[in-house]
Amino acid sequence: MTQRLNPMRIGIYLLLILFAGVFLVPVYVLLSSSLKTFTEVQDLSRLWSPPSGLYLESFRSAWFGIPEKGLRGLGPNLLNSIYLTVPATIISSMLGSLNGYVLSKWKFRGANVIFPLMLFGMFIPYQSVLIPLTQTLRAIGLGGTLWGLILVHVVYGIPITTLIFRNYYAEVPTDLIEAARIDGAGILGIYWRVMFPLSLPGFVVVIIWQFTNIWNEFLFAVTLLQKPELQPITVALRNLAGSQIKEWNMVMAGALIAAVPTLLIYVFMGRFFIRGLLAGSVKG
Amino acid sequence: AAPAAAPTEEVPAGPTGSIEIFSWWTAGGEAEGLKAMSEVFAARYPDVEIINATVAGGAGSEAKAVLATRMQAGDAPDSFQVHAGHELIDTWVVADKMEPVTFIFEENNWLGVYPPGVIEVLSSGGEIWSVPVNIHRSNVLWYNKQVFEDNGLTAPASLEDFFDAADTLMAAGITPLALGDSGVWVDLHVFESLLLAHLGPEADRGLWDGTTDWNGPEVTAALEDFARVMGYVNADHSALSWDQAAQLVVDGDAAMTIMGDWAEGYFKSVGLTPDVEFGYVPSPGTAGSFIMLSDSFGLPKGAPNRDGAIAWLTLCGSKEGQDAFNPIKGSIPARTDGDRSLYDVYLQSAMDDFASNEIVPSLPHGAAASEGWVTAAGDAMTLFVADLDVAAAQTAMAQACVDAGVCQ
Amino acid sequence: MASVTYNHVTKRFGDALAVDNLTLEIADKEFLVLVGPSGCGKSTSLRLLAGLEEVTEGEIYIGDRMVNDMAAKDRDIAMVFQSYALYPHMSVFDNMAFGLKLRKVDKKEIKERVQVAAEALGIGELLERKPKQLSGGQRQRVALGRAIVREPDVFLMDEPLSNLDAKLRVEARAMLSRLHLRLGTTFIYVTHDQVEAMTMGTRIAVQSAGVLQQVDTPQNLYDHPANLFVAGFIGSPAMNFFDARLAASNETVRLQTKAFQVEAPRDKNPVLKHHLGKEVILGIRPEDIHDKRFVPVDVAGAPVVAKVDVIEPMGSERHLFLMVDSQEFVARVDPRSAAAVGEELEIVLNMDNMHLFDAETKAAIL
C-alpha cells in the first residue's frame, strides 16, 4: 500500500539487514580463514579477528597444489566437477522434464501409481545403497567412470526433477497441447516445440537444485571414482585436509573456490528462481 | 630427489603397467613422505606408474567406506594402506581378501631386521599379512617446557606425579591436560595409556587375547583415573580436535597433552623445536613400554597388477623406502636398521625406545583389536566421558570383548 | 470443405454421461452453433469431432471418412479455443505458421498465407509480437488466424468470444459471420450464450444434459421452440412461464394461472381443445407484454394488472420486472413507459404469440 519511509519500513529494512548479517557470519569466517596463515587459523580464539594480512598463498596452494609435497590442487578437479555436474544436471533435468510432461499431460493407466513410487526414491538414505550401487555399476561396466557417477546422479535426481516438472507442467493449460495436436504435432513434437520452450522457469528451479546438490555431493563421488584425475572437486577439497594435521586456511580457500560455480548459477539464475517456484514446486 | 644408493633387496623381474596405491595420506607430512617414497619407487621401477588413490578421512572414516565398498565390489586396488594388526587381520584377512606376504619377507630376508614384536602384530595363522612402513608411538605425554619451568615442575613419570603436577597447574590457572576429543578415538587413546599404566605391558597385551580380565580391578582403577583426569582437562575438549588441543599447549594455556607422536609434527609445523619449547616423556606410568601402531600396506587378492604390487610392497619394507618416508612423515622406521642421522632428536629417542621397550599394540589405531571392538569401545568411551560412570563403562568394555569373540 | 455427421455418438467419462446418443448432420458450408447451459456436453461433442476425446459409442464422419480412430492431426480440422491457446513463446507469425510448418508446407507459401490471413483479420502489423503483447481482441483474432491459414475442412470453435468484453464481442460476431461467408467452410461453433447462437448460426443445435433438444434456424427456434427447455434458453430476457390450466366456456378457451386468467385467441382453439383440463405451462416472451399505454396498434391482447418490482432502462426499451401475487415475470416495454417501482401497472399480454407446453412432458403444444 503506502510506500513512504515510515518507522515501520525502517524497521523492516533493519530486520532484513540484521538477518543478512547473521547469514553472512559463517561466510565471513570462511573468507577470513582462507586469508589467514596456518598459525593464525589454528588459533580459534582469534576466529573473529580479520586476517593479519592478505595471505593469498592458501588460494594458490589450494588451486595448484604443492607438487613437491605430494599435495594435489583443485584445479584439474574443478573441470571434472564440470564434466560431471553439467551432463548430470542436464540429463536429469531432461528426464524429469519428460517424465513430468508425460505424468501431467499424458496419463496412461498406472501413471498415478508410478509417480508416487518414483517420488519415494527421494527419501532413501544414500549411505545404505553404497555397496549394491558399486556392484551394480561394475556389473554394467560403468564402475570407476565419470559416466557411472553421472548415471547415479541422474537416477537419484529423477524423483525431485520429475516432481518439480510435473507440478510445473500441471499449470500449463491443456488447451495448448490440444491446439498443437490439432495443428498436427504428435506427443514428441508437442514436447519439443511447445512444452520444452515453455519450461525455462521450471528448468531454472531444477537446474539450481540439481547443480547445487551434484556439485556438492561427496559420498558417491568418493566411493565411485578412484582415479584422482577423475575425482570431482568436493573429493579433492576433502583431500586438501590430511588425516592428521589439517591446514584449514587452505581448505577454506579451496571451499571458496569450489563454491564459485554454484554461486554464479545463483546470481545468474536467481531472478527466475522465485518465478519457477511460483509456477511449480510450490504446489508440492 | 631419489637416493642414488643401489638397491639392497632383490627385485622381482621387471614389473610393468600401473599400480593403484590406496591411502589416506592426502596432505601434509604424510603426503610428502608418500611422495618421497614414490620417487624412490619410480627410480627403481621406471616402467611402473603409480596411481596415487588417496581419500582423506583416515581409517574408519570415508577412506574405509570407500575401500570396503570397492573391495566388496571386487574392485581391489593393487595395494592399500591399513593399520597393521587386527584392523588388517580381523577385517580383511578373515574375510579372505588378502594374500599373505610372508614370501616377500622371506625373499628379502626381512625377518631379521624387523623386531619380533612387530612381526607378531603383523602375523596371524603363521603368515605375515602386510608390510609395515612406519611405527608411531601412542603413549607420549607432550608438555610445554616454559610452563613447566615457570611452575617449577618436571615431566611426570608416574600417575601420582602427574596428578600432583596437575594440581599445581590448576592452582596456577593453567589447564593441566589439553584434550581434543572431537574425534572419538582420542578418548580411547588417552585411556589406553592409563590401562597400560595400571596393567603393565604383559597384562595389557592380555586384554586383547582374553587372558586379562576386563572386569578386573586394574581396569576399574584405570577408568577411575580416567574419570579423575577428566577433571583436569579443558572444558571445551569435545569442541576441539587433537591438534587444536596441542595448540593449547603451544599457547601455554595448557601444560600437557597425551597424544601419539604425530603431535611432534604439529609442534614443528607451528615453529616449535623439540626439547627446547616442548618436551616429551612416555605417558605417566608407562615408561619402558611402547604402545605401537603401524601403517602398513597389504596385498589384496585379485590385485590387478600383482607384480607391481609386490614391487611396491618390497619397496615399502626396504630400508631405502622407509628412510625416505619416515623422516618426512615424522615416524620411525619399522625396521631396526634405519639411518639414525636422517631423524630428529625426538624420533631418535623413539627409535631407541622402540628397540629396547616392551611393545604393546595400540587399541584405537587398529593394532590390538578388531574394528568392531574398537567401535564398541569407542561407543563406551563416548558415554563414559559424558557421565563418568565407571561401572557402566567397565561392563560395556567387557561386553565389547565378548562381542568381539575374544572373551567369554 | 466437408459435411460432418454424428451417428448415435455417446461419450462417457467413467460413469458420467457427457454426450448421450447424439445424432446430428451438419451440411457442408453450414455455420452450426451448438448451444446449451454449462456442463451440457457441448465442448465434449466438439472435442470428439476434433479427435481430442475418444468416442465411447457411435461413429463420427467428416465427409465420407469415418474418423473415430483417426488422430487429431490427420482430421484436417482447425479449432479455436476459448483461451485462444496461443503458444506464448512464439511470435504471432510463428503461431499462425505452426500448423503449416508441421505439415511441411513450403516456406514461401507459409509466409504468403499467413500474410493474407493476417491482413484479412487486421493483424498484419502485429506479426512480430508475442501473444503477451496483444490485447484480448487481438489475441482472439490471432487464434482465428491460426485456424484460417490451415484452410481446413471444418472449423471448430469453443466459446471463442467468451473472454472478450461486451463491445468487442459485438464486433467479433459480425466479423465471424463475414468470415464464414467469405471462406465458405463448415463452421461448428460452441457457446453457452444464446445471443451468439442466434446472431451467427445458420442453424442452431440446442443441447441439455448431454441430450440434443432441437436443431433449427435461429428464427424458427425462437418462434417455435420444441420444448420448455429450448423456449427458456433462447431469448433474453427469457420467456416467462406460468403454470396454467385450460378451461373452456362457450367458444373461448381460458388459461387459468394462479395469478390471473386470460383468454386464448380463437384461432388457436382447434389445437387447444385437445388439452382442456390439462396442466399446461403458458409461455409469453417479454416483448409480448406491453404497458397498456403503449400497446402497438396491431396488438390486441389480454389485460392484466401487475406490480412493478424492478425497472431496467435500456435506452431503447425498458425491462420491467413484474409481480402478480408471487409470480414474477419480465416485460420488455417502450422506453417512454413511465412506470415506477411499486406501481400497479396495467399490462397487456399479446396472446397471439403465446406458447404452450405440456406440464408433464415439457413438449410444446403450441
Add this chain to the structure above:
Amino acid sequence: MASVTYNHVTKRFGDALAVDNLTLEIADKEFLVLVGPSGCGKSTSLRLLAGLEEVTEGEIYIGDRMVNDMAAKDRDIAMVFQSYALYPHMSVFDNMAFGLKLRKVDKKEIKERVQVAAEALGIGELLERKPKQLSGGQRQRVALGRAIVREPDVFLMDEPLSNLDAKLRVEARAMLSRLHLRLGTTFIYVTHDQVEAMTMGTRIAVQSAGVLQQVDTPQNLYDHPANLFVAGFIGSPAMNFFDARLAASNETVRLQTKAFQVEAPRDKNPVLKHHLGKEVILGIRPEDIHDKRFVPVDVAGAPVVAKVDVIEPMGSERHLFLMVDSQEFVARVDPRSAAAVGEELEIVLNMDNMHLFDAETKAAIL
C-alpha cells in the same frame, strides 16, 4: 449511510495519470454507476475511496468526514471485487462473518446477521461450504453477502458481474437493484458494461481516460449524451456516426454525408441554423433506422438505400449491418424484416431522434 464527495481528486502512478481532477458528488442512498472503457480509471477512483490507494491531490469525503488519511479498515465501507476475493480457506459463513469478527461483534449477533443476509441472497444452504465448492453465481452472492452483513455506510463494487455468464448476469442485475432498494445504502458500482450501467444506476458517471465526461440518469444519458464519447459508449449496438455538413435550402436544413443526404426535421432548425456549413457528426441510433416495409406508424423519416452486409437475428428483432459506399452502420429492425445478405434495402432514418455533434469539440449540438 452517507454521501460521498470527490473534490478535485487526482491520482498519479509515477508519471501515469489515472484519475484527473475528479469532482463528483454522490448523494446518500444513490446507486451511482461509474462506467467507461478499460483503463479509464474507474477502479482507481473506487480504490481511492476505499482507501486502497492514496490520493495524490484533492480530498475525498464520506459524509462529512475527510477520509484522505484514514486507513481502509476505518472507513466503514464494504467492497465487492471482480474476482470476488473470497478467502479460500474459510467457509462461506466465515467469509461473511470475517469483517464482523474483526469488529468484535457479538457471536450471536454475527450468526444472526450472516443468516439473514444469506437467506436473502438464497445461499442459506451453503454456509458450510468452501468457496471452491461453489459455482460462479454462488460465489458472487457470497461476495455480496460478505459486504451486506457489514451494514456499511457505502457499498463499493468493482465489476462484480463480469465473471458471470449472460444468463446469471441478467438475474444478478435485478437482484442488485432490489438489494439497493431494500438496504437504502449508497452504492457505487464500477463497470465497463454500459448495459449494467443503464439497468442499475440511479445515476451514471461516464469516465474516459481519467476524465469524467457526464453524470446523469440512464435515460437522460441515452437520450441526451453530452458528447460524442458518451453517445458512442452508451447503447448497444452503438450509435451510428456519419461525418456530415449542414446545408440549408429554403426552410429545410440538409445533412450531407459522403454516402447520402437527408433532411433534418423543421423543428430543429432554430438550433441547426447556427451551425450551417460546419463540419458536424450526425448520430443515429440503430433503433431509429427502420426497414421501409416495417416503419412504425408514428415515424416519418428520411429514406436511404443501403446494402445488407451481415444479419444478426435476435428473435425479437434483427440487427442489420448495412453499407452505403464504404460507410458502415447498424440498424435494429423488426424481426419480420426479410432482408437478405447482399440485398439493396430501403431504409428509413428517424430524424426526429437524430443527434448532432461538433466535429471539432465533439460536444453535442443537439
Add this chain to the structure above:
Amino acid sequence: MTHARRERWIAFLMVLPSIILIAIFVYGFIGWTARVALSKWDGIRPDYTWVGLENFRHLLVGQGTTARRFHIDLWNTFFFTLLFMVACVVAGLLLAILLDQKIKGEGIFRTIYLFPMAISFVVTGVVWQWIFAPGTETRLRGVNALLHNMGLDALRWGWYTDTTSIGPFHVALIPVIIAAAWQLTGYTTAMYLAGLRSIPDELRDAARVDGASEIAMYRRIILPMLQPITLSALIILGHISLKIFDLVFTMTGRGTGFVTDVPGIFMFETTFQGNHYSQGAAISIIMLLTIAVVVVPYLIYSFRREVEL
C-alpha cells in the same frame, strides 16, 4: 492399434527408462538392504544367513551400548527434525513476509539468504564447529567470545559440548539445528515468497476493507493460505533432516555421550567402521520406515487434492 492407444504407448515408453532405473536403483537396493538387515552379515565378507528380526531387536530393545546409542539417536532425530523444521519455517516465513513488502534490493537480500545452500555441508560443518566452539573461561572462543564482547555473558554456554539434557532433549543439538537452518532457511524463504506472490492482491484488499489491520490480515488470511506451501516445505526439510549426515558428521560428530548423534552417523560408523553390515542395514531400514511414515501420508494427501481439482 488406434492412434490414442499408440500415443499412450509412446508416453509409457518415454517414462520407461526412468521407471526401470528407479526400480533397480531405489527399490532393488531397498530390497537388498532389507535382506541384509535380516541377515547376520558381520564383517567384510557377505553373510546372508537369515536371522529374522534379530538386528532390529538388538537396536530397539537390546540392553547394551548399541541400543542405548540408538535410542538416543531416535530422540535426537525427533528433536532435530522438529526444531529444524520449526526454525526454517518460522525464519523463512518471516523473511519472506519482510521481503514481500516491496523492498528495494530484494534480489540482493534473496541471494544472501539463498547463498548458504550453495556451499557444501562438508565445509559449513567445520565453520560452524568453530563458531560454536565455546572455548574456556580463560580463553573464550567463537560465539562465546562475541557474546562476551557484547556484554551478554549470561547467554554464554557450552553449545554443542554441553551434555545437559532436558528430558530426552540434548541442548547440544541447538547449534547443529542453527547450522542446518542457516543452510536451508533461504530455500523456505524462496518458497514462501513465491507463495505470497501467488496470493492475489485483491484478497489483501478485501481483508483491509473488511477491517483487518496489516497484522490481522497476515494472521487470518495470508498465513492460512500458505498452508500447502508449509506442507511442501516440511516434506523437503523433513527428508533432509531425517537423513542428515554430512553436516553433523563434520560439525560435531556424535558428540560426547552421543549428544549430537543421529542415525545417519550411527549407520555409517557401524557399517564402515565396525563392519556390522546387517546392523547398518537395519538402521537404514528403520530410517526409511520413519521417512515413509512421514511421507506416504503426504503423497496420499497431494494425490487426493489433485483428484479433487
